[in-house]
Amino acid sequence: MSSPRDPLTVAPATDHRAFRTEHLQADTVIVGGGLAGTCAAVTAARAGARVVLVQDRPVLGGNASSEIRLWALGASAQLSNNNRWAREGGVLDEILVENTFRNPEGNAVLFDTVLLEKVVAEPNITLLLNTAATGVTKEGERIGSVTAFCAQDSTRYELAAPVFCDASGDGVLGFLAGAAYRMGAEGREEFGELFAPEESYGALLGHSIYFYTKDVGVPVRFTPPGYALDDITEIPRWRSFDTTVQGCRLWWIEYGGRLDTVHDTERIKWELWKIVYGVWNHLKNSGAFPEAETLTLDWVGLIPGKRESRRFEGLHMLRQQDIVEQRTHEDAVASGGWSLDLHPADGVYSAHEGSSHLHARGVYQIPYRCTVSRDVPNLLLAGRIISVTHVAFASTRVMATCAQIGQAVGLAAAWCARDGLLPADLVHPERMRALQRELLRTGQHIPGLRLDAPDDLARQATLTASSELNLATMPADSPAVPLDHSRAQLLPLAPGRVPRLTLTVDVAAPTTLRVEIRTGNRPDDYTPDVVLAARDFDLGAGEGQRITLDVPASIDAPRYAFVVLRRNDDVSVRTTSHRVTGLLSVTHTSTQEADPAVGRPRVEFWTPERRPGGRNLALSIDPPLRAWPAASLGNGHARPTAQPNAWAADVDDDRPTVRLRWDAPRRLTRLELSFDTDFDHPMESVLWGHPERAMPFCVRHYLVRAGERVVAERTDNHQTRDTLTFDPPVDTDELSVEVLASHGDTPPAIFAVRCY
Secondary structure, three states, X not given: OOOOOOOOOOOOOOOOOOOEEEEEEOOEEEEOOEHHHHHHHHHHHHOOOOEEEEOOOOOOEHHHOOOOOOOOOOOOHHHOOOOOOOOOOHHHHHHHHHHHHHOOOOOHHHHHHHHHHHHXXXXXXXXXXXXXXEEEEEEOOEEEEEEEXXXXXXXXXXXXXXXXXXXXXXXXXXXXXXOOEEOOOOOHHHHOOOOOOOOOOXXXXXXXXXXXXXXXXXXXXXXXXXXXXXXXXXXXXXXXXOOOOOHHHHOOOEEOOOOOOOOOHHHHHHHHHHHHHHHHHHHHHOOOOHHHHHEEEEEEOOOOEOOOOOEEOEOOOEOHHHHHOOOOOOOEEEEEOOOEEEOXXXXXXXXXXXXXXXXXXXXXXXXXXXXXXXXXXXXXXXXXXXXXXXXXXXXXXXXXXXXXXXXXHHHHHHHHHHHOOOHHHHHOHHHHHHHHHHHHHOOOOOOOOOOOOOOOHHHHOEEEEOOOEEEEXXXXXXXXXXXXXXXEEEEEEOOEEOOEEEEEEEEOOOEEEEEEEEEOOOOOOOOOOEEEEEEEEEEOXXXXXXXXXXXXXXXXXXXXXXXXXXXXXXXXXXXXXXXXXXXXXXXXXXXXXXXXXXXXOOEEEEEOOOOOOOOEEOEEEEXXXXXXXXXXXXXXOOOOOOOOOOEEOOOOOOOOEEEEEEEEEEEEEEEEEEOOOOOOOOOOOOOXXXXXXXXXXXEEEEEEEEOOEEEEEEOOOOOOEEEEEEEEEEEEEEEEEEEEEEOOOOOOEEOEEEEO
C-alpha cells in the first residue's frame, strides 16, 4: 500500500527532473508476457526463483489476449492432422483446462483473468504491466541489467539478475543486448530446405487484425471513416467475405510481409484498419448482404497480431528436415506439431492462397539448444524468437508451442540461477536428463521421452487395482454413420496376433465392403499407411449385419492399429455411446500428396470428430483388449502414446481403487496424480466454444487412504494434474486412491500415481 501524501504538492522550477527509479534484484528477469513469458515465469517461480516479469501491455497473453483475440493452438491443430493426444501439457495445460472450465464460450476478457490469476498467485513473481524494456547494461558479453519504463506510473526500473529470458516476440532484449538475429527467409541452398519460399512469395509473414460483429435486432447504419478502403476489389479474394465469418476465421486479413515487421508496425496497423473498415463498409452498404441490416461492428483490434519478426541464433538452428523427418534430439524439451505454414508476404493483397502448408506425419521434438543465445551467455530465448530457420519458424511460431518452450526456458533459468550456471551448461548430458525429468514430472510432453524418476516412491511399491478394464464389447447402441468417407477405429493392441473383430453394418444395396487393418511406421505414429491385412465382404441389402474380420496379421510391438472401413456409399456402420480413455474413431478427410520438389511427404489425414461428436465404432473383440492395467500408472507416460498408458477400471466396478503397497512403511509428503482431460481436444482459448466445462474422462471426486485412514479427499477436481501435500507427512506401508466420480459416465481412469 502506498504511503499517504499531503493534499498539496508545490514543486519549484528546476532545470531538469528525472523519473522515479526503482531497483529490483531477481533470480531471473523475463521480458515479454505472452503465453511463452507467462509459462516461463510461473515455471521459474514454482522452481523457487524470484522472477520479474516485464510486459509492455496492460494484460498478459500477447496474441491470445483480449487486445488481439487469437486462439491459442499448437500441435493439436484444431484436429486437422494426425497428431493424436498432442495438446501441450504443463502450465499451459493448467491454463487451457481452467479457461475451458470457467469460460467454455471463449470470452477473451475472461481468458485475461485466467492468465493474470495464474501469475499473481505465485508469490515469487513481481509483475510489471505496461512496462517496456528500453535498454540493457552489459558486463562483458553478459547482460547485467535491464532498464524498463512504465508510462502509467512514470517509473523507471533497473532490473538485475544472473539470468535473463527474452519472450518479447520481437526479441527486444536480445536486440538491445547485441545478440545475432535474422529476419526474412533463408534461401534453399543454405540449409537444404526445399520448402523455402521464392522471392515472388516473400520472405516474411505479416500482421493481422480481427473484428467482431453483433446483431442488435434493429437496423444499424454505418458510415465508414475516411481512411477506409474504397475499392474492395483490390483484395483478390474479396468475394470470400460474408457476414457469417469474423474474428480469427479472418486470419487472412494480413499485411506487412514486404515491410519491416518491427519498425513499420504502426504503418501496418493503419493499413489493416483501412482494410477492416473497408470490408465492413462492403458488407453493410454494398446491398449484397441484406442480413447485415441489424449488425453492428462490435470490436476492432487496436493493435495487430504479429506473426514474424526477429529470430535469434542459438546453439542449434531447427530446420525443415528436423520437423518433417521427426528427428530426435538428446536435449529435447518441448514438442511441436503445427504444419509448416507459410503465408505470402503481400497478405490480403496477394493473388496466392492465404497460406501454404506442409505437414509432417506427426509431432516433433524441439531441442533446448534452440533456446540458448550463442552470443549472450546468460540469455535464454522463448516463444517465436527461438533459433529456427524461416521455414521451421512457420511451425514453431504458434502460441501453444511457444508456451511449451517457455516452460522449458523458465525451469532452465531457475536452475541456472540456483546453481550458478549459464544456460549452455545445461546441455551437459546429466544436467539435461535432470531438466527433462523435471519437465516431464510437471506435465510437459516431450515426444519419445518418458519419466524415469528415481525418487518416486511409487516405483518401489507393488501396484494393484480393484479391477482392470478388459474390453470385449462396445455395444451398438447409437445411430449408424454412413461410409461417405473411409472410417476407422483406433485400437491399442499388444504384440501378437490381431484379435478377431466383429462390426455391425447397415447395407442399402448389394455391394462389396473392404475392411483393413492398418498401422503407422512406428508405435507412436498415427498416420495409418501400412496395411497389415485386408478382406472384402460381399454384402446383400439389409440392416444389422454382423461382419467378422479374422486375419492372420500380427503386431510386433504395443501400438495402435486402425480398423479401417473403406468408403462405400451403400454402407453405414453402427456406433456406440461407450467412451474409454485412449480410444477414438477417425475419418479419412483428405490427403497431402507428395511433392519431392518442396520436400512434402504423402500423408493421409485421419482425423476425429470434435466432441461431443466422434462416437467409437461398435465392436466385439476376441480376445478382449487388456490395455489398461494398473502397471500403466508407473510406466512414465501421462497420456496415450503407443498405448493408452492409463489404468481404467471395469465398467461394473462400483468402487474403483488402485493400491500401492510397500514392504515397510514409507514417509510420504506429496502425492501427484495425473488424470485424463482429453489431450485430443484442442481447447482453443478464445472465440471457440467448447461443449463441456470439464472433460468427461477426468476424475472429479476421489479419496486417498493410508491403510484404512482417509488422509485426503478431493470433491471438485477438473484439472489434469492434482497434487496433494501431506503436512504432517504420512507414514504408511499402503496407500490407496479410490475414484468416486468422474465428470462423465466413462470408466474411471488415471494416467499416473507418484509419491514423494
